Amino acid sequence: MRIEQNYSLERHNTFHLPVKTRWFMEYENEEELSKILRDEYFQECLSLHIGSGSNLLFINDFNGIILHSRIKGMEVSREDDDTVWLRVGAAERWDDVVAHAVSNGWGGIENLSWIPGEAGAAAIQNIGAYGVEIKDVVDSVETYNQLTFERRVFSNPDCDYGYRYSYFKNEHNDPHIVTYVTLRLSKKPSFSVGYGNLREELEKYPELTLSAVREAVISIRKRKLPDPEVLGNAGSYFMNPVIPADDFAKLRERYPDVPSYPAANGRVKVPAGWLIERCGFKGKTHGQVGVYEKQALVLVNLGDARGYEIALFAESIREAVRDRFGIELMPEVKYVG
Numbered sequence: 001m002r003i004e005q006n007y008s009l010e011r012h013n014t015f016h017l018p019v020k021t022r023w024f025m026e027y028e029n030e031e032e033l034s035k036i037l038r039d040e041y042f043q044e045c046l047s048l049h050i051g052s053g054s055n056l057l058f059i060n061d062f063n064g065i066i067l068h069s070r071i072k073g074m075e076v077s078r079e080d081d082d083t084v085w086l087r088v089g090a091a092e093r094w095d096d097v098v099a100h101a102v103s104n105g106w107g108g109i110e111n112l113s114w115i116p117g118e119a120g121a122a123a124i125q126n127i128g129a130y131g132v133e134i135k136d137v138v139d140s141v142e143t144y145n146q147l148t149f150e151r152r153v154f155s156n157p158d159c160d161y162g163y164r165y166s167y168f169k170n171e172h173n174d175p176h177i178v179t180y181v182t183l184r185l186s187k188k189p190s191f192s193v194g195y196g197n198l199r200e201e202l203e204k205y206p207e208l209t210l211s212a213v214r215e216a217v218i219s220i221r222k223r224k225l226p227d228p229e230v231l232g233n234a235g236s237y238f239m240n241p242v243i244p245a246d247d248f249a250k251l252r253e254r255y256p257d258v259p260s261y262p263a264a265n266g267r268v269k270v271p272a273g274w275l276i277e278r279c280g281f282k283g284k285t286h287g288q289v290g291v292y293e294k295q296a297l298v299l300v301n302l303g304d305a306r307g308y309e310i311a312l313f314a315e316s317i318r319e320a321v322r323d324r325f326g327i328e329l330m331p332e333v334k335y336v337g
């Protein structure tokens with residue numbers, strides 16, 4: 001177990017905000033985690049479990065304990081002629097999991113290539129890209145209840161998945177820490193390449209294979225999204241709003257070119273990037289904060305921005321979208337502090 005005091009989180013958040021935490025604790029296995037959870041001092045402190053910080057906005061220093069898992073490993077826990085169940089430690093880099101699956105010929109997560117973050121957070125967040133969400137392949141999620149210390153294995157339906165949503169994100173539920181995620185991958189992959197420009201990108205490849213899909217997704221992402229190592233960011237800053245069909249019909253009357261995707265219960269998902277661009281924010285900067293010039297849904301730290309500056313700029317974007325379209329954008333990033 002590693003314990004640090006007054007520890008910088010600059011390398012633990014992809015906005016690279018220079019915040020500190022009072023304590024940083026990193027555990028290697030379930031035993032160490034269980035020990036931390038039962039510790040009285042830990043129970044009295046404010047705590048937050050993080051992955052690689054690719055979806056966090058620290059507004060202030062964190063006056064408590066930041067927990068981080070080092071539980072790694074990828075093993076086939078079961079297989080039959082068609083399917084492989086891959087059990088993955090929560091601290092595995094998500095893209096290493098995708099690379100491992102693709103190189104073994106197991107299909108299901110190739111569209112989710114090159115997404116920053118760790119496997120545990122990916123399952124909590126229900127990451128999604130190019131028409132696929134991790135919920136499509138999650139078999140089960142192993143957890144510890146932070147309050148009762150009970151170990152519980154959530155089946156896929158138990159996770160209550162929705163768009164960028166799961167049971168674990170609902171603040172009305174007891175906090176759970178994810179230790180392992182088991183993915184159900186296919187030995188006889190069927191491809192999902194209908195999303196936007198993925199099909200077009202794939203025309204550059206002689207054959208439709210898992211590696212071709214992975215490479216195509218990586219090249220689209222690299223073209224559109226800034227590398228957090230170069231320009232601090234947390235991917236999509238807002239979620240794409242899901243609106244009632246009637247509201248969408250009215251919107252399309254005013255803006256016939258508005259893109260859209262069908263969502264659950266007859267509702268319609270509208271790309272927030274399009275709404276933000278229409279409000280004139282694409283490529284705009286305010287002090288040390290900017291809207292990325294190639295993807296208006298991404299806010300970037302141009303150098304030494306502070307969390308509150310990013311949050312304030314985001315608020316002005318929300319207001320502009322609300323005034324012009326009557327649509328409320330909700331942040332996808334989690335605000336801390």
Ligand code: EPU
Binds near residue numbers: 129196236272274295
């Ligand atoms: N668009 C614009 N202007 C922009 C950006 C987008 O008009 O500046 C339009 C595009 O023309 C396109 C539509 O919006 O018609 C969708 O754009 P894109 O395919 O880039 O995807 P997105 O809806 O902006 C979502 C996810 C991304 C994911 C992509 C691809 C959310 C919040 N974001 O973005 O996920 O990679 O689809 O599937 O759902 C993330 O969550 O961090 C993330 C990057």
